[in-house]
Amino acid sequence: MKLLENDYEAYLAKGWKVLPLKPKSKDPHFDLIKRAYLDASSSPDMLEFWLKMDPNMNIGIACQPSGLVVFDIDYRNGGELLEIFPETFTVQTGDGLHLYYTCDKDINFRGTLDQGIDIKWKGYVAAAPSIHPNGKTYTIINNMDPVAITTELLEMGAK
Numbered sequence: 001m002k003l004l005e006n007d008y009e010a011y012l013a014k015g016w017k018v019l020p021l022k023p024k025s026k027d028p029h030f031d032l033i034k035r036a037y038l039d040a041s042s043s044p045d046m047l048e049f050w051l052k053m054d055p056n057m058n059i060g061i062a063c064q065p066s067g068l069v070v071f072d073i074d075y076r077n078g079g080e081l082l083e084i085f086p087e088t089f090t091v092q093t094g095d096g097l098h099l100y101y102t103c104d105k106d107i108n109f110r111g112t113l114d115q116g117i118d119i120k121w122k123g124y125v126a127a128a129p130s131i132h133p134n135g136k137t138y139t140i141i142n143n144m145d146p147v148a149i150t151t152e153l154l155e156m157g158a159k
Helices: 007-012 045-055 151-158
Strands: 017-021 056-063 068-074 089-092 097-102 111-114 117-120 124-126 139-142
Touching: 007 017, 007 045, 007 056, 017 045, 068 151, 111 124
Parallel strands: none
Antiparallel strands: 017 056, 056 124, 068 097, 068 117, 089 097, 089 139, 111 117
């Protein structure tokens, strides 16, 4: 599946910083950037350049620079959607879910919340409509704006 420029522009419109990932991969596209999520950009011109260089690239979203924390639920590792997660912007991944929440950029998070639930903060996540290495497409299943992280999630996930 070829990614369309409009898919990426929606993230820029939200004020999120994006980065190119290798096609059908979650790895940074080091032919286009050198410092992974540290080179993420909200520039439409940079996005256009990346797409010209590799129209088949996947897209990543730099979490902390975008004011986001993402809870990565992996079913294969025992993760499950817990009642403590409020409804928010949600992406179906290759084997689970990404739940996006807004938060203060100065907070520090642990790497995991529970078995099979990682916390993506310093770094990035692959975003819809990227293609997972297993061939499945990342798909937005709840296209609402991300809600603010709750006090309960913050207390459980913060360092």
